[in-house]
Amino acid sequence: MELDDSTCVRRAAVVTDRADALTVHRLREGDEVTFVSIMTSWSPAMLRLARVYVRTSQSAEDVVQDTWLAVLAGLDGFQERSALRTWVLGILVNKAKSCALREHKVLPTDVLDSQGADPAVSPDRFRGPEDRWPGHWRVFPERWPVMPEDEVLSGELRQRMGRALESLPRRQREVIELRDVYGYSADETCWMLDISAVNQRVLLHRARARMRASIEEYLRSAVVG
Secondary structure, three states: OOOOHHHHHHHHHHHHHHHHHHHHHHHHOOOHHHHHHHHHHHHHHHHHHHHHHOOOHHHHHHHHHHHHHHHHHHHHHOOOOOOHHHHHHHHHHHHHHHHHHHOOOOOOOOOOOHHHOOOOOOHHHEOOOOOOOOOOEOOOOOOOOOOOHHHHOOHHHHHHHHHHHHHOOHHHHHHHHHHHHOOOOHHHHHHHHOOOHHHHHHHHHHHHHHHHHHHHHHHHHHHHO
């Protein structure tokens, strides 16, 4: 019998939930092999996420270490309402915010990214109110040129994308990293960052628009050059 996509997704979710529950059970039983395995696997991404908030790599390492200690201490209280990794990253974000407060870096989390209040796309690219089709594109986004995979994934482009990501306002950067780098859902991102669904959508749209503009600029200069 052929399964439709929704059935496959549901079955995959069940398998994931069972694996997650088994991992939690092993951790609660003091299974050091399981703990070392997930700590080794998850820590690099945790370091990158912590670095969004704190000033130094050392501070990020301290945040990750404090997070794992909090995970061990809080396992018995974990109610499994979210995935284990989501719960762990939620602890990490709170630890990182506390560290950032001590560094006098953090911004209020209940405001909508005041650093990124400018339009995500230049208004000049849209038709004005007097036009026959107001609000429509005046100049459509350029198609990215078809380039060999090894060129598209070249170190130069990766560096450009890394710099563009680093230049984003903090709230935009953390949302796009959680959504597009780590693959978390909108609901999980809202839960971890304690933001509204509307705020999450706006921040993600602005971050993606800025990243696309940066890549468009790079590819345009690469073609001209």
